[in-house]
Amino acid sequence: KAGVTQTPRYLIKxxxxxVTLSCSPISxxxxxxxxxxxxxQGLQFLFEYFSETQRNKGNxxxxxxxxxxxxxxxxxxxxxxxxxxxxLYLCASSTDRTFSPLHFGNGTRLTVT
Amino acid sequence: xxxVTQIPAALSVPEGENLVLxxxxxxxxxxxxQWFRQDPGKGLTSLLLIQSxxxxxxxxxxxxxxxxxxxxxxxxxxxxxxxxxxxxxxxxIGGSSNTGKLIFGQGTTLQVKP
Numbered sequence: 001k002a003g004v005t006q007t008p009r010y011l012i013k014x015x016x017x018x019v020t021l022s023c024s025p026i027s028x029x030x031x032x033x034x035x036x037x038x039x040x041q042g043l044q045f046l047f048e049y050f051s052e053t054q055r056n057k058g059n060x061x062x063x064x065x066x067x068x069x070x071x072x073x074x075x076x077x078x079x080x081x082x083x084x085x086x087x088l089y090l091c092a093s094s095t096d097r098t099f100s101p102l103h104f105g106n107g108t109r110l111t112v113t
Numbered sequence: 114x115x116x117v118t119q120i121p122a123a124l125s126v127p128e129g130e131n132l133v134l135x136x137x138x139x140x141x142x143x144x145x146x147q148w149f150r151q152d153p154g155k156g157l158t159s160l161l162l163i164q165s166x167x168x169x170x171x172x173x174x175x176x177x178x179x180x181x182x183x184x185x186x187x188x189x190x191x192x193x194x195x196x197x198x199x200x201x202x203x204x205x206i207g208g209s210s211n212t213g214k215l216i217f218g219q220g221t222t223l224q225v226k227p
Contacts, residue, residue, distance in 0.1 A: 006156075035217075042217055043202065045216070101159040102147065102215070104149075104157040107155075109154075
């Protein structure tokens with residue numbers, strides 16, 4: 001079974017630009033969640049989607065948004081990039097977030113210059 | 114607000130030692146607790162998941178325990194190997210005011226020396 005796939009692996013953007021990251025979950029997994037990882041703040045929850053509906057959202061500004069498609073693939077978008085958005089963005093999937101293990105992708109490393 | 118703390122932040126041990134990593138959380142109303150491993154530059158690998166009704170889970174040389182009432186979990190690694198070197202993270206989901214967010218600790222970075 002293929003794991004969680006995130007594309008691209010690396011991105012370099014400049015301040016003010018926007019970026020879209022993609023996540024393909026494990027086949028059969030309907031829950032997809034996104035996390036931001038930085039050395040200072042650690043891993044922080046961004047949002048979670050289940051069957052195309054956002055079920056939960058973390059404490060991030062509205063510049064961070066996401067969506068999930070009918071095939072469970074998910075995208076997250078960050079608009080008007082700031083230097084502080086530089087981070088490793090991780091996507092995780094599960095059959096049901098509450099009771100099942102989360103399986104993570106290898107992440108997208110975003111650098112904002 | 115749920116907070117998760119991991120102690121120690123870093124640990125260095127010689128190969129073959131048994132070791133314990135600690136995780137504590139402030140709100141005991143959790144659904145489950147999960148232990149992960151992260152290698153440098155990589156994503157997280159799920160090691161063990163303990164449901165709120167369980168006391169422990171075992172997988173190979175790993176054993177995780179959960180004491181909800183005291184807000185603590187431990188990850189026991191038996192006969193450590195250099196390949197166990199990584200950052201270990203615990204995360205909880207649930208809590209009185211947090212029904213769906215996975216809250217992570219800052220992690221314990223383990224180095225096992227040959």
